[in-house]
Amino acid sequence: DSGVTQTxxxxxxxxxxxxxxxxxxxxxxxxxxxxxxxxxQGLQFLIxxxxxxxxxxxxxxxxxxxxxxxxxxxELNLSxxxxxxxxxxxxxxxxxxxxxxxxxxxxxSRLTVL
Amino acid sequence: DAKTTQPxxxxxxEEEPVHLPCNHSTISGTDxxxxxxxxxxxxxxxxxxxxxxxxxNRMASLAIAEDRKSSTLIxxxxxxxxAAVYYCILRATYSGNTPLVFGKGTRLSVIA
Numbered sequence: 001d002s003g004v005t006q007t008x009x010x011x012x013x014x015x016x017x018x019x020x021x022x023x024x025x026x027x028x029x030x031x032x033x034x035x036x037x038x039x040x041q042g043l044q045f046l047i048x049x050x051x052x053x054x055x056x057x058x059x060x061x062x063x064x065x066x067x068x069x070x071x072x073x074x075e076l077n078l079s080x081x082x083x084x085x086x087x088x089x090x091x092x093x094x095x096x097x098x099x100x101x102x103x104x105x106x107x108x109s110r111l112t113v114l
Numbered sequence: 115d116a117k118t119t120q121p122x123x124x125x126x127x128e129e130e131p132v133h134l135p136c137n138h139s140t141i142s143g144t145d146x147x148x149x150x151x152x153x154x155x156x157x158x159x160x161x162x163x164x165x166x167x168x169x170x171n172r173m174a175s176l177a178i179a180e181d182r183k184s185s186t187l188i189x190x191x192x193x194x195x196x197a198a199v200y201y202c203i204l205r206a207t208y209s210g211n212t213p214l215v216f217g218k219g220t221r222l223s224v225i226a
Contacts, residue, residue, distance in 0.1 A: 105157030
């Protein structure tokens with residue numbers, strides 16, 4: 001158990017819909033990262049938040065957005081869903097100031113768009 | 115981020131040592147070498163990381179070449195539970211909390 005909690009574990013929805021994925025980082029971790037893993041693309045970095053502020057953006061579509069709240073949990077919002085958005089979405093957290101340290105990943109949220 | 119090159123797949127017999135290679139010829143002086151693995155249907159998990167010296171922990175050992183252009187992750191006795199995709203990643207130290215950039219990794223199969 002990494003200490004990172006993601007909900008929901010599984011989600012099935014239709015094209016055009018909007019979903020929200022939630023991540024609770026390990027206690028005390030200020031950094032939250034979101035990754036997308038699809039069969040053909042591997043693990044793709046989406047976005048990084050540190051203590052509520054966006055720090056880095058990766059291959060995140062404009063239809064996707066994220067935020068980190070004062071209690072440090074984070075949400076990834078996916079809108080106007082397409083079939084190709086079906087993937088595993090992972091959240092990871094890391095401690096303050098430890099750029100050389102490890103990231104702790106959650107078990108992921110599996111999104112299926114039909 | 116500097117690029118790493120790993121074999122697509124490797125196979126090992128159970129209870130034998132496994133050496134997973136990684137080439138990173140464009141590594142910079144401030145890049146740490148990180149290894150993560152992803153077991154089936156799970157999120158990635160940290161294995162080990164190092165800068166210049168060899169490193170050991172309860173999971174594995176990391177051997178880093180003297181010129182730092184390559185490294186090897188060593189699993190001393192492979193078990194069936196070690197079957198996973200192993201990722202070798204370089205992570206710059208100059209900026210805080212930079213994301214990990216994953217490549218395709220090496221898929222390790224362990225044969226009983």
